[in-house]
Amino acid sequence: MKPGAMAGGSPLERHVRSAIAAHRADRGALLPILHDIQAEFGYVDPAAVPILAEALNLSRADVHGVISFYHDFRASAAAGTHVRICRAEACQAVGADALVEHAKTSLGADVGGTSPGGDATLDQVFCFGNCALGPTVEVNGRLAGRVTPERFDALVNAAKP
Numbered sequence: 212m213k214p215g216a217m218a219g220g221s222p223l224e225r226h227v228r229s230a231i232a233a234h235r236a237d238r239g240a241l242l243p244i245l246h247d248i249q250a251e252f253g254y255v256d257p258a259a260v261p262i263l264a265e266a267l268n269l270s271r272a273d274v275h276g277v278i279s280f281y282h283d284f285r286a287s288a289a290a291g292t293h294v295r296i297c298r299a300e301a302c303q304a305v306g307a308d309a310l311v312e313h314a315k316t317s318l319g320a321d322v323g324g325t326s327p328g329g330d331a332t333l334d335q336v337f338c339f340g341n342c343a344l345g346p347t348v349e350v351n352g353r354l355a356g357r358v359t360p361e362r363f364d365a366l367v368n369a370a371k372p
């Protein structure tokens with residue numbers, strides 16, 4: 212083990228190593244491994260990057276590049292209400308950009324950011340596969356189509372604990 216590597220104990224490292232073992236033989240193993248990590252923890256902790264780089268014989272920059280290229284991956288935990296808005300073409304054609312502007316104002320958060328009170332995180336996604344019913348928004352894992360600004364606010368309010 213290289214100096215500085217975690218000694219097998221943390222839940223993160225254990226999960227990262229088991230995800231690597233499960234997907235190592237896959238073509239393009241990094242993506243399924245990252246999805247696996249995000250599904251488990253809700254985000255890809257930057258501490259996973261050196262483990263992945265070493266195990267897959269990639270540079271840390273390569274791993275970072277993939278994480279930041281795919282907007283599905285987060286580098287930190289989302290807040291209590293996690294809002295994701297589709298910005299792909301079909302949703303854009305029916306007002307996704309305006310909806311994102313509304314969401315930023317309504318939540319007080321930029322895309323990729325968390326509201327000042329820390330209660331909501333706003334992210335963007337490039338297609339949920341719900342293209343015929345855009346604009347598409349997901350709030351805490353529940354997908355909604357044809358979302359207007361008014362409906363957006365209602366969805367977010369309904370998701371509050």
Ligand code: FES
Nearest residue numbers: 297302339341342
């Ligand atoms: S383009 Fe938005 S769900 Fe596909």
